Amino acid sequence: MDANPVLAEAVRGNWVENRHRGAFVVMDADGRIIASAGDIERPVFPRSAIKSMQALAIFDRHAVERFHHSSEELALACASHHGEEVHTSRVGRFLERMGLSEATLECGAHQPTNGAAREDLREKHEEPSALHNNCSGKHAGMLSVALAMGVPTAGYVSREHDVQRAVRAAVEAVIGEGLTEDRCGTDGCSIPTWAAPIRAWAHGFARMATGKGLDAGHAAGVQALFNAATTHPLLVAGTGHLDTLVMEAFGGRVMQKGGAEGVQCGAIRDKGFGYALKCDDGNMAASQAMVAALLLKFAEPDEAQRIVLESFARQPTVNVRKTVVGEMRAVGF
Amino acid sequence: MDANPVLAEAVRGNWVENRHRGAFVVMDADGRIIASAGDIERPVFPRSAIKSMQALAIFDRHAVERFHHSSEELALACASHHGEEVHTSRVGRFLERMGLSEATLECGAHQPTNGAAREDLREKHEEPSALHNNCSGKHAGMLSVALAMGVPTAGYVSREHDVQRAVRAAVEAVIGEGLTEDRCGTDGCSIPTWAAPIRAWAHGFARMATGKGLDAGHAAGVQALFNAATTHPLLVAGTGHLDTLVMEAFGGRVMQKGGAEGVQCGAIRDKGFGYALKCDDGNMAASQAMVAALLLKFAEPDEAQRIVLESFARQPTVNVRKTVVGEMRAVGF
Numbered sequence: 001m002d003a004n005p006v007l008a009e010a011v012r013g014n015w016v017e018n019r020h021r022g023a024f025v026v027m028d029a030d031g032r033i034i035a036s037a038g039d040i041e042r043p044v045f046p047r048s049a050i051k052s053m054q055a056l057a058i059f060d061r062h063a064v065e066r067f068h069h070s071s072e073e074l075a076l077a078c079a080s081h082h083g084e085e086v087h088t089s090r091v092g093r094f095l096e097r098m099g100l101s102e103a104t105l106e107c108g109a110h111q112p113t114n115g116a117a118r119e120d121l122r123e124k125h126e127e128p129s130a131l132h133n134n135c136s137g138k139h140a141g142m143l144s145v146a147l148a149m150g151v152p153t154a155g156y157v158s159r160e161h162d163v164q165r166a167v168r169a170a171v172e173a174v175i176g177e178g179l180t181e182d183r184c185g186t187d188g189c190s191i192p193t194w195a196a197p198i199r200a201w202a203h204g205f206a207r208m209a210t211g212k213g214l215d216a217g218h219a220a221g222v223q224a225l226f227n228a229a230t231t232h233p234l235l236v237a238g239t240g241h242l243d244t245l246v247m248e249a250f251g252g253r254v255m256q257k258g259g260a261e262g263v264q265c266g267a268i269r270d271k272g273f274g275y276a277l278k279c280d281d282g283n284m285a286a287s288q289a290m291v292a293a294l295l296l297k298f299a300e301p302d303e304a305q306r307i308v309l310e311s312f313a314r315q316p317t318v319n320v321r322k323t324v325v326g327e328m329r330a331v332g333f
Numbered sequence: 334m335d336a337n338p339v340l341a342e343a344v345r346g347n348w349v350e351n352r353h354r355g356a357f358v359v360m361d362a363d364g365r366i367i368a369s370a371g372d373i374e375r376p377v378f379p380r381s382a383i384k385s386m387q388a389l390a391i392f393d394r395h396a397v398e399r400f401h402h403s404s405e406e407l408a409l410a411c412a413s414h415h416g417e418e419v420h421t422s423r424v425g426r427f428l429e430r431m432g433l434s435e436a437t438l439e440c441g442a443h444q445p446t447n448g449a450a451r452e453d454l455r456e457k458h459e460e461p462s463a464l465h466n467n468c469s470g471k472h473a474g475m476l477s478v479a480l481a482m483g484v485p486t487a488g489y490v491s492r493e494h495d496v497q498r499a500v501r502a503a504v505e506a507v508i509g510e511g512l513t514e515d516r517c518g519t520d521g522c523s524i525p526t527w528a529a530p531i532r533a534w535a536h537g538f539a540r541m542a543t544g545k546g547l548d549a550g551h552a553a554g555v556q557a558l559f560n561a562a563t564t565h566p567l568l569v570a571g572t573g574h575l576d577t578l579v580m581e582a583f584g585g586r587v588m589q590k591g592g593a594e595g596v597q598c599g600a601i602r603d604k605g606f607g608y609a610l611k612c613d614d615g616n617m618a619a620s621q622a623m624v625a626a627l628l629l630k631f632a633e634p635d636e637a638q639r640i641v642l643e644s645f646a647r648q649p650t651v652n653v654r655k656t657v658v659g660e661m662r663a664v665g666f
Contacts, residue, residue, distance in 0.1 A: 010594075010615065012519070015376065015516045018614050018615035019613050021336070044350070045345060045350050108653035108655075182348075185345030185348060185658060185659060186345070188658075189652070190652060193346075261351055280614075281353050283614055283615075319441070319523060320443050320466060321439075321440075321523055323523065325520075
């Protein structure tokens, strides 16, 4: 297998310590490649980067008409949130409004991503609940689909459950191609994840940005989801996170979402571009440097947006005594 | 720059999610290459993987005659310990015996690497001290050098301090070549780290394993350090860590030490081989899979040793609900 190019490197002192290879592609809805590097046909697991695609099942199955989901709920359905109070309280209410509780969630519990939230739990001697799971909003959305379909909620994370079939169908409709059983794994939150080329993910996001190639229902659903996510960027990730800061800075122009193991996807909405990238080794900081460089080049940032992006395109690294000893930086964009 | 080969990969479900490239080399003391992959001439920071080389300054500067360092103290001087009570208590006594305290350490404080030790501190509402720093034993050894040289201890971490000059000279003597200012950075614990090819690090460890090419003082010092480390493997790393488990299993035949950002170095002592490897992207779990595969192939493990190595050559990965969803595994060895 040919090696992808180095797209980020970690420098220590005056020498490069680590190299991070990867591939990226920026596309329009007609499938035209605006720019790319590396092998864009190698299938990769998108993980959480396509939660907004998965959330389209809420619209397909008329859950949104039944529960009149708020913009905040839709943003949480697209979120990898940090388990801050602003997130857990809203996901709790999201479930309550549907007559459910956190006991119905099958994502499992993990410590909040946010450090202060973790500390807060520790000081209260409380264990994290499934509400703190970064995927709890997505799972609440999937439970909404189950209720709207009139199927049992139990086992909704299973590949064979009607909810996951609906989610898979929504993703396939958006990218315009099929997902296959021979490229499937289980995500951190126990739902299936399907590998497809970053070319397909980027094309999907371009179609979502423009509505081109989508049926009217999907096109309207995507608009509602993208508007929700970009209106409530704090709900989609958390304090200080790239996704939150970028969407805050771009004020609706950019929908940006990271996924585990170095995946970044999104849309430059006003340009009608979708983009996707994968850091081959799964390093998240490196993938953030890469996507910041990509947006610096292709999203025409203003000065304030540029400052946010540059803070991720070159990230200082510090040692135990907090001395700056090097940096992670994007290269080759 | 040519790409190094993939030496580890992370699988999720039925698909490869991440790829980790790297280079490795196994050598003898005459500089003969037993086996290698990738670019073995690209200089890499060895980080903590060469603490046993750095500790040779203790012998050069007659600190060992002055303080009659115990085998445990020498093991701690080579250690990246996990901040367990077994470590912090001994480093504390190591310093006391020299009339010093943890206040003299310039490594900075960080949370113990060991989870139970971290939890213990939290329950006592105590902050970690410099004793918990994984490098505190190495720093105690460096303070021993300062005292034996009769120079001020303050600033002993600085590149220009006599202690670091002595450490650099010891490393250069072992690898048989010079380190250069244009390949230098600051390590996590604030001392300098110098990049050199993995070929040089492996050759150094082969010379250490055999004494060939070293002067009599260094040869004796290395024997004492390797014997100390392999006699007290728990002191060199910590509960459950690869370095500890491998050295326990091999009972003196293998000296193994990891360094930050995916470096692994060591010696197969009875064969007179040195080895070194670097995972290009700095992933530690991947580098552990790689070194386990290397030792499976070149260290002629017995059944018990094989079981330990195989547990690192293929490491299961679990999701939030502790379901096994994939594995990290070495490839290409």
